[in-house]
Amino acid sequence: MTYARALRCRRCGREYPLEAFSICDFCFGPVEVVYDYEAIAANMTKDTVVAAPWTMWRYKDLLPVGDKVIDIGSTVTPLVKADNLGRRLGLKDLYVKNDCVNPTNSFKDRVVAVAVSRALDFGFDTVACASTGNLANSVAAHAAKAGLKAFVFIPADLEQGKVVGTAIYGPNVVTVKGNYDEVNRLCSEIAENYNWGFVNINLRPYYSEGSKTLAYEVAEQLGWRAPAYAVVPAASGSLYTKIWKGLGELHKIGFIGNVGTRMFLAQAAGCSPIVDAYKSGSTQVRPVKPNTIAKSIAIGNPADGFYALKVIKESNGGAWAAPDPEIIDAIKLLAETEGIFAETAGGVVIACLKRLAEAGAIRDDGPTVAYITGNGLKTQEAVLGALTPPTLVEPSFNSFEAALNGKGRQG
């Protein structure tokens, strides 16, 4: 049972049955899932949500999945009141949505859970993706649970940690020799020629809907209201636009009042095609060659860039790009104030949040939510050179005290 009604082209409005494809045959625009919101509103109440298990599936009625879903043990993730960080940034009502704690340590478990559940419904025996890490980890894990074959394509120069975090689940890992554009071109060709469920290609309309749960959970955790400000990292721009869509849906079914959230989009300065377009007042995103430590969000030609620009405008939000050194400082700042170790994408969010607060674009007139979407243990290389080295001592009390006095007492 699903309330998803059709796929609709976001460009020309043509409707299609709920099948496995992502691009309108007629105009090449992206297609999106549309729902029967009246039926949803008639069936889903805050009480039924609150009574449901503490997982993203409590919002299943708003997702394009049937009765059987693939679940590797995700829970609703914490919304942490970030008072220490807030003091440093001059924000009293600051929250961190901590998606580091998902089963494969990034928000991708939300989107992949929907895509792989759908892949089973469609009868695919193989799921696939092209990824620089987070997506690969999650696809491999969900395929294992679903009993599906998996093909995961990654660039040949990927860090070992990311390869291990994928290979452990037993998929076919294919490493591609070549630069980013070549990997892209190859994978798009493979996707056109094999009857596989590519989670972010032919399953993309379903996949991307999973991100909406990051809007639903936050609204519930804030006591059924939308935040005043949201800061969201953007690679393809899908997560950013879907959080906006999710908030709008909660209003549509009567769960929350008007959505006044000002949506801020965060990218790394070394790959900021959406921010650049926003700053130059253009509605067209020009592809760039990525060059940043924030590899998980380094997408040079973002599929949802155009729609992300629309959301910036509609929500009266904004966009910012953080240079690499600020990303590293921000990872440390979040860790040292809130005890949360984020990956580089989280550093991008906190660095942008800091700048936006300094510039007065984000103020203290309502709750601000910073979306932290991935775990720092995955990108340790990024901060390795920026940490205070440990203190080495002999196994004796004197040696310890000598070292301590030498350094001066801390705290």
Added chain:
Amino acid sequence: MAKHRVKFTFPQELISNPIIYNLGMRFKVVTNIRRADVSADRGWVELELEGKKEDIEKGLQWVNAQGVRVDPVGGDIVEG
């Protein structure tokens, strides 16, 4: 026969070159332009290519070597 959808992004200096024409002629690929936006300083074209898989592949390598960026329609395929 294979079909392949791609997006070409042209830098300023290549906008006036007949690259799509040459792709069709040299590689025996049928080029069907579906959307395009070309201005004085930049341009992109989305098109569907039809031909033998090897011809399409060789043709795209040639287009790329001319300095045109070749992307899948609908944006990058590799995700974080």
